[in-house]
Amino acid sequence: MTSTVLVTGGNRGIGREIVRGYAQQGLKVLLGCRNEDEGLEAKKDMVGGDVHVITLDLNNEQQLIESVTRAQAVYGDIDILINNAGFLTEHNWQSVTTEDMQHAMQVHVYGPLSLIQQVLPAMIENNYGRIVNVSSTYGAFDQEINGPIAYSISKAALNALTVNIAQDVDKTNVKINAMSPGWVHTRLGGKDASRTPQKGAETAIWLGLLDKDGPTGTFFKDKQILSW
Known part of the structure; x- marks a missing residue:
């Protein structure tokens, strides 16, 4: 049976390469994005892939x-x-607004939690599921959470969410992990970033295809474990 993958932010950057990577491996991929037209434009790159755009x-x-x-x-x-x-x-602590903080938490924590709540029950029932939360070393206490404040704090919360839910389902064949793609040349990462979107996508694709003996509740970069 072909697995079905849902990728949020799948129309550009790292997400687009994650979609491409899964499609190339023959999986059915749901390309999630806010703007359907942008998703359909991105889909044109996925020639031969089983890709479907959802808003x-x-x-x-x-x-x-x-x-x-x-x-x-x-x-x-x-x-x-x-x-x-x-x-x-x-923004730093002096200039960040409540709206900035709320938006970052919505995109990085509340939205992912809502999606997890919708897909996890079937994963548990089917005794198979993989959830990958694309995070950042800016959200790791081990790295002193030293990035822009809204981004760092919301990614730290995403890391905490990963650990909490992974512990709750650790007796099942559902794996929930977080990963850092590194500093990637995307609209978010900026033109000076050293990594390609393809490189940033590699670990996310790998984590989504873990076998039943694979890790859960763990933080990765370049397929290597990082400290939280």
Whole structure:
């Protein structure tokens, strides 16, 4: 049976390469993005892949629920969830606004949690599922959480979410991990970043394809474990 993958923020950057990577391996991929036209444009790159665009707005929980419910009705259970969509503002503690903090938490924590709540019950019932939360070393206490404040704190919360839920389902064949793609040359990472989107996507793709003996509740970069 072909697995079905949902990738948020799948129309550009790292997400686009994650979609491409899974499609090349013959999986059915749901390319989630806010703007359907941008998703359809990105899909043109996936020649021969089983890719389907679905509209997902991480700022609108009801829309998320309705969109995923429709997708599950059409495409079946989602076996692999990649919470990739990201938001970055460069403010520090002196200039950050409550709105900045709320937006970062919505995109990096509340939206991913809502998606997990929708797909995880079927994963548990089927005794198979993989969830990958695309995080950052800026969200690691081991790295002193030293990035822009809204980004760092929300990624730290995403890391905590990963550990908490992984512990709750650790007796099942559901693996939930977080990963850092590194500093990637994307719209979010900027033109000076040293990594390609393809390189940034590699670990996310790998984690989504872990076998039943693979790790869970762990933080990775370049397929190597990092400290939280």
